[in-house]
Amino acid sequence: MPMDERTRAEVERAEAALVEHYPRLVRLAYLVLPPSMGRHRKVLTAHGLVQRALPWRAPRRPAGALPAQRGADPGAGYDLVRQRTVELALAYEERQRPAVLLPTVPFVWGLRLFPRAGGADELALDQALSAVPAAVRAALGLWQLEGLDADAARAVLVRAGVADPEAAQRAAGQVDRRTAGTAALLNSGEFDPCTVQARPTDLLRRRQRVRATAVLAAVLVAGTVAVAALPGGPPATGPVPTAAQQALDPARLLRTPHEQWAETSRVDFTAWPPRGRQAGDRQLLARALRVWAAPPPGTRIVAAADTSTRPPAAPPRLLYAGLIDNVMVVVLHDGERLVRYAEPEGATPTLHFARVDAADLTSAGGLVIGRGNGWLRYLIAPWVSDVAVRDLLAPEAPPHGLHLAPDGVTDRIPLPPADGVPCGHWPATQFRSSPRIDDRRSFLVTDLGDLAPVHLTYLPSPGAGGPGEATGTPALHSWARTACTLRSLRGTGVRAVNNWAYAQQDLPEGGGTATWVCNRADTWRGPGRAVVQFLPPATGPADPGKTAGRARGTAACSPFGRHVLGDVHWQAKSGKWYLLAAGSSEVAGIDVTGGVRAGAAAATLAVPAGPQAPVRVAGRLGDGRSLLALRP
Known part of the structure; x- marks a missing residue:
């Protein structure tokens, strides 16, 4: 509604709504603003534009006119400031920042503000939101944060000037389907610009700026003295550059x-x-x-x-x-x-x-030098002599070589499938080291969204020492059935992922032999994630297994956590259900309690049990300690 048509009552209702729902509006603005602004600027800008969403003033009443009555709809004021909030936030897309918002208020000097960090799910949603336009983020916020139905949200987007609101809503639906629990994640601390953490800005650079200002003032004051100085004297020496300047x-x-x-x-x-x-x-x-x-x-x-x-x-x-x-x-x-x-x-x-x-020959073997829509290019290390690409889901297919530019840049390499896309292939790059520094070993890396690719390894059995390269036939067949689980690691700072085939088990009723694999992801910062997967006999080389348990921030399945136990419900061809459990080599026995009570003096166990039977599975180690099975 134009400003001159707003009554004082409407403006007062809008002010009351803004004050009452201020955190809600700021969260919506923070969601819509471009991720390229950085979290600090997004926090301050979200607060600033919500405070400016209120109309500047109500029109004067004509002489003799009666005061306007307060409307019966208490939500009208909130609709007004929400509409204005969305319009102002959308104006920041493509750097179309409205001049009325300059300078940004509130203004904070000497501190960096940012919301509390979330977990992997919040990070994945934040990355998904970074890849879509502001109109899509607005549509998602009006739906999941504001609870508007499709027609009401579309009306807000139309009034805000979105060219194709239906397309924005469809794209918002796709983001929502790719992310479990979107509404809860958007209401988490990761997207709350009203509950923030504070850190100082770069203190050295700030001190240098203050010092530079003081020096400049001193130079201006002493300028006349410098002009009057006699020629022929010793040359002036400037200040020694600081480390930050160097x-x-x-x-x-x-x-x-x-x-x-x-x-x-x-x-x-x-x-x-x-x-x-x-x-x-x-x-x-x-x-x-x-x-x-x-x-x-x-x-x-x-x-x-x-x-x-x-x-x-x-x-x-x-x-x-x-x-x-x-x-x-x-x-x-x-x-x-x-x-x-x-x-x-x-x-x-x-x-x-x-x-x-702490990078090494393999983890420093290449970096992502360019990335586009469905492809990337690597810049390879000078000690990498050959580069090829293979599909992890086709373990029998040979790799095909890549052309290298003289400066070490590869041809375009397909990206692994994104979340929500059928996992029908998984490109991995095979590097071979130069004989000048190594025995020309090959190693596999794959892209998970960071600059440094992720090193893939394989450990066939507990007695095989440390993880080896995932280029042999058993390793490739193991990765063919587990590669698609790598999607959950995208953007989490992973350095290497290892498949450890820690146990094999003969299945009841002649069901063949199953393999138990612990998929261990190590991050550059130290903590890791472990996922136990049950791989029954497969009809195809890329048939996925079943997740039996998982843990985060754990040493499990690493050199510092060599003991692991998992369990799963499995149905035989006869239709009968069993509880299966398997532990690593030092598990001397397994005990089951709860809905089923059973035990085995071995590292594997198979007992009849319904698919929904609640159980607690614990292992007995050779030294007397107990080990609980990882839970899904």
């Missing part, structure tokens, strides 16, 4: 000699030489360093789980600078993180951070 000097970037990778015992990203045609372009390198140190408004920042986005504290190492699919790319390494700066033509830059400390 880190922004492209001339100080570390550059590894091209053949050092074959002459060092530290085979990781520190052994990568600089590559790319723009490796000598100081203007490009300076821009990348400046954006890293102080991202300008609109910069899209993507960070792997638990990866810092702090500015460089010392000159980083240059790994690559060049043009990748019409995008200028610079990759830097500061000893702990990979930082990829992408500069699309005519668009705002992107910074992508990934933690890679």
Whole structure:
């Protein structure tokens, strides 16, 4: 409704609704705002635009006119501020920020504000929302946060200027179907800009700015003295650059000699030489360093789980600078993180951070240099001599080789299927190391959304030592049946995933032999996730197994957690149901209590039990300790 048609009563109702439902409105605004703003700016902007959603003033009453009556609909005021909130938040898409919102209020100096971090489900939803337009996020918020039906939500979107509200609602439905419990996740702390954590900004850079301002003032005051100084005196010496200033000097970037990778015992990203045609372009390198140190408004920042986005504290190492699919790319390494700066033509830059400390020959074998709609390109390590692609769901199919550019960039490689898409294939890349530093071993990596690909390994039995490469026939057949479970790990900062075939079990009624696999994912920051999968005899090489148990933040199935136990309900061809359980080699016995009571003095157990029978399964280790089965 135009401003001059609003009555004072309507404005008062809107003000009351805004105050009463302020957290609800700010959460909606925070959801709609572009993820590229960063969480700190999104928090402040969400508060600012909700406070500006209230009409500035009510029109004056004509002389002699009676005061307008308060409407009977108490929700009309809330509808007004919600409509205005959605309009203002949508205006930030494609950098169409309304000038009326500048400067942003509230203004916070010296602190970074961000909502409480959520878990893997919240992270997955946040990544899904980052990939869709603001109109889709608005449609999802009006549906799941506001509880509007399709017609009411469509009306709000139409009034807000959305060109195709039906398409936005369909896309919102797709996001909702790909994410379990969307409404609960959107109401969690991850998306609550009213309950925030505070951290200081970069203290050194802030101190340097204050010092620089003081120095500038001193120079201006002393300018006349400098002009009057006699010529021929000793040359003036400027202040010594600080470490933070040196880190922004492209001339100080570390550059590894091209053949050092074959002459060092530290085979990781520190052994990568600089590559790319723009490796000598100081203007490009300076821009990348400046954006890293102080991202300008609109910069899209993507960070792997638990990866810092702090500015460089010392000159980083240059790994690559060049043009990748019409995008200028610079990759830097500061000893702990990979930082990829992408500069699309005519668009705002992107910074992508990934933690890679303690990388080795395999985990530093490549990085994602470019990514597009359904494809990616790797920049391979200088010690990788051959690259091929294979489908994990087709273990018998041979890999096909990839062409490498002279600077180490691969051809396009298909991406693994996204969530909600049938898992009919899973591309993995097979690297082979150079004989100059290794025995030309092959190893498999796959993409899970971060800069560093994930190393896939296989452990056939407890007595086989540590995990080996997943390139042999048994390993490929094991991964064919478990690869699709990798989708749950996307964007969680995973370094390596191992399949451990910890037990085999003869099934009742001549049902064949089943394999019990513990799928262990290790993150760069340390904690891991374990999933026990039951693999009965399959009709096809890629038939998926059944998840028997899972645990997060655990050492299970790692060198520091070698004992594991799982159980599952299984139906024989006769139609009869059984409870099956299997433990690793040091499990000396299994006890079942609850709806079924049974025991076995062995590492496997099979007893008749209904599919819904509640049970508690515990194992007895050889040293007398007990071990509970992982729960689904």
